[in-house]
Amino acid sequence: MNFENALYLIESDPALQLVQAHITAVRRQHAHNAALAQELGVKEAVTSKLEGHITGVRFTGRVPEGWTAPDRKHRCSRPKKGTEWAARFAAQPRVPNAAQAIAAAFSVPLQISYRKEDGEGFGLLGNPFFPCGFLYLSADGPYAMWVPDVAAAVADFEALGYQVDEQTESFSMDLPGCRRLLKEEWQLMVAQHDLDQAKAGGAR
Numbered sequence: 001m002n003f004e005n006a007l008y009l010i011e012s013d014p015a016l017q018l019v020q021a022h023i024t025a026v027r028r029q030h031a032h033n034a035a036l037a038q039e040l041g042v043k044e045a046v047t048s049k050l051e052g053h054i055t056g057v058r059f060t061g062r063v064p065e066g067w068t069a070p071d072r073k074h075r076c077s078r079p080k081k082g083t084e085w086a087a088r089f090a091a092q093p094r095v096p097n098a099a100q101a102i103a104a105a106f107s108v109p110l111q112i113s114y115r116k117e118d119g120e121g122f123g124l125l126g127n128p129f130f131p132c133g134f135l136y137l138s139a140d141g142p143y144a145m146w147v148p149d150v151a152a153a154v155a156d157f158e159a160l161g162y163q164v165d166e167q168t169e170s171f172s173m174d175l176p177g178c179r180r181l182l183k184e185e186w187q188l189m190v191a192q193h194d195l196d197q198a199k200a201g202g203a204r
Contacts, residue, residue: 004152005126007135007186008178010143014105015177018098019134019143025095026052027139032093046074050129051094102132106175108147112154114162125153125168135186137193144186145178 010016029052036054037045044058056076063069066085067077079085103110110131113122125131126148135144150171157164173180 004149005146006149006152006173007181007183008145008147008175009181009185010134010141010145010178012177015102015145015175016143018101018105019136019145022095022098022101022134023136023139029053029093029095036092046076048094050097053092053094054089098134099130099132102134102145102147106147107171108132109150109168109171110148112150112157112168113165114157116162125150137190142189144181147175149173 008015010019033045033047033052033054037043037057040057040059042057042059045054046056046058047053048055056071056074056078058070058076059067063077066080066083068080070077079089099110102108108131109125111122111124114120132147133145135146136142150168151173154164154169154171
């Protein structure tokens, strides 16, 4: 089955508005995390891959009272339940889920239902945790976006004789404000951006 992603260059709204709002939220989260780490007197912290907030910190030296001993996986301490810091950690701002925002804005199917004479079933499209997302080289762009390659998945199932659900089968891969992009095209943009940055740094 084909569960590849489709990559797009973002050129205008609604995707442009979405990615710019996402970048603003990420910047705000980074500033909050830095201030929280400074208040705690730590230089290292672990953050949520999904929402960006701090989930644990690494103290240098003795762990303060009210915090757990460092865990084995990340060597991080967390506030113990019922403490003021536990309440503050729970109340942290979070970056809105980009995958959900993209899927909602473009009605992207994130699962596929299929059936034929001998049975039926359903499956997820794309990465379970990051089925959609943004790519950007700076806050000023260029911006890109990925979604599951729904059309390719539908074609794979239909080639095996399955009938897929109407919503998924009828989904158009032409997304407003976006232009389909080859992975190699984006890699070239990244390489050009890195080259420009290197030249700018060498000219100083």
